[in-house]
Amino acid sequence: MATIGQRKADHLALCAEEDVGFHGMTTLLECVHLVHDALPDMKLSDVDLSITLFGKKLRAPLIVASMTGGTDEAGRINRELASIAEERGYGFGLGSQRAMHLRPGVADSYRVRDVAPTALVLGNVGVVQARAMTTSEARVLVDEVGADALCVHLNPAMELIQPGGDRDFGHGLDTLRRLARDLGVPVVVKETGCGISPAVGRRLREVGIQHVDVSGAGGTSWVGVETRRAAAAGDRPAQALGDAFWDWGVPTGACVALLAPMGFETIVATGGIASGLDVARALALGASAAGLARPILRALMSSGGRAAAIGQLDAIEAELRAAMLLTGCRDLPALRRAPRVVTGSLASWVEQLSPPSPSLSGA
Numbered sequence: 001m002a003t004i005g006q007r008k009a010d011h012l013a014l015c016a017e018e019d020v021g022f023h024g025m026t027t028l029l030e031c032v033h034l035v036h037d038a039l040p041d042m043k044l045s046d047v048d049l050s051i052t053l054f055g056k057k058l059r060a061p062l063i064v065a066s067m068t069g070g071t072d073e074a075g076r077i078n079r080e081l082a083s084i085a086e087e088r089g090y091g092f093g094l095g096s097q098r099a100m101h102l103r104p105g106v107a108d109s110y111r112v113r114d115v116a117p118t119a120l121v122l123g124n125v126g127v128v129q130a131r132a133m134t135t136s137e138a139r140v141l142v143d144e145v146g147a148d149a150l151c152v153h154l155n156p157a158m159e160l161i162q163p164g165g166d167r168d169f170g171h172g173l174d175t176l177r178r179l180a181r182d183l184g185v186p187v188v189v190k191e192t193g194c195g196i197s198p199a200v201g202r203r204l205r206e207v208g209i210q211h212v213d214v215s216g217a218g219g220t221s222w223v224g225v226e227t228r229r230a231a232a233a234g235d236r237p238a239q240a241l242g243d244a245f246w247d248w249g250v251p252t253g254a255c256v257a258l259l260a261p262m263g264f265e266t267i268v269a270t271g272g273i274a275s276g277l278d279v280a281r282a283l284a285l286g287a288s289a290a291g292l293a294r295p296i297l298r299a300l301m302s303s304g305g306r307a308a309a310i311g312q313l314d315a316i317e318a319e320l321r322a323a324m325l326l327t328g329c330r331d332l333p334a335l336r337r338a339p340r341v342v343t344g345s346l347a348s349w350v351e352q353l354s355p356p357s358p359s360l361s362g363a
């Protein structure tokens with residue numbers, strides 16, 4: 001069985017170099033059409049992209065989403081990405097802190113506060129690992145890295161493909177209820193690429209969860225990542241299972257649209273965000289901010305390195321700003337209220353998974 005360190009190294013290499021995107025499924029954000037404003041009546045420089053999340057002011061609604069930690073290479077990547085977030089005014093997510101919980105000696109690979117003293121930093125742990133921890137142990141993970149909030153990730157699909165992965169997902173909701181009540185910092189319930197459905201959203205609201213990162217389908221397929229690992233290890237049954245579920249999940253656009261009316265304080269749209277227009281579309285559906293993982297990792301690991309990652313984020317910001325001018329939106333609250341037309345498959349997902357309206361059900 002691979003060690004956590006080996007698995008993390010495999011994940012970084014596969015995500016940086018191999019095709020581990022969804023094959024046929026997209027985010028469905030392409031079904032969101034923002035409405036052109038031919039008379040914007042403002043300057044491009046009037047557009048204000050800023051937002052306050054978890055008490056931290058961001059210059060733009062962008063988060064470099066949770067990726068790594070636990071090895072020397074992971075530590076270098078965390079510090080590079082966190083320092084970009086600090087310089088640019090974005091949020092930054094650490095990868096799963098399971099490794100540091102098991103081996104406190106690797107905690108340094110998660111420590112980024114010296115290069116990101118003011119940035120929004122999100123801690124990260126899996127719900128299955130959190131279930132086995134006391135609330136104080138989970139709080140230590142937050143405090144050790146100076147995080148502003150803790151992402152608790154849900155990833156049953158990838159675990160099922162991973163040889164030796166978790167198979168018992170019981171008491172997840174109880175764990176989230178306990179952490180939301182007792183942790184003392186905001187808890188963000190986060191998927192890892194298969195999305196959060198409205199039924200799960202309702203259960204989260206019932207136990208007091210205020211913040212979600214939908215990490216929906218259409219970007220990185222974590223089933224795909226584990227399928228490639230299974231193939232490399234010659235594990236044919238795991239590979240066959242993974243091939244069958246490669247495109248499994250709720251598309252990012254559908255997650256955001258369906259969770260938006262539920263009263264969450266924060267909805268982060270992660271999963272397949274590829275452009276500033278995607279960010280604008282997600283915000284118009286009701287997201288508070290957008291997260292990007294693999295696209296930023298790939299840019300950072302390319303020959304262009306840090307400059308390439310910053311260049312990509314620059315392009316996303318420029319596109320978001322243009323989308324806001326062309327919809328006549330001066331700030332993000334205006335974008336979240338902007339008219340939009342939802343077509344195609346996204347309209348079907350929303351229609352078929354929305355609760356029946358009281359007037360239609362005769363109430």
Ligand SMILES: Cc1cc2nc3c(=O)[nH]c(=O)nc-3n(C[C@H](O)[C@H](O)[C@H](O)COP(=O)(O)O)c2cc1C
Nearest residue numbers: 065066067095096153192215219220271272293294
């Ligand atoms: C290399 C890599 C490692 C990741 N590790 C974690 C993790 O430890 N915890 C977590 O919550 N999500 C993890 N993710 C998932 C991302 O945060 C994100 O939810 C997912 O990749 C979808 O976003 P994307 O399409 O922009 O990659 C990881 C993603 C990548 C690319």
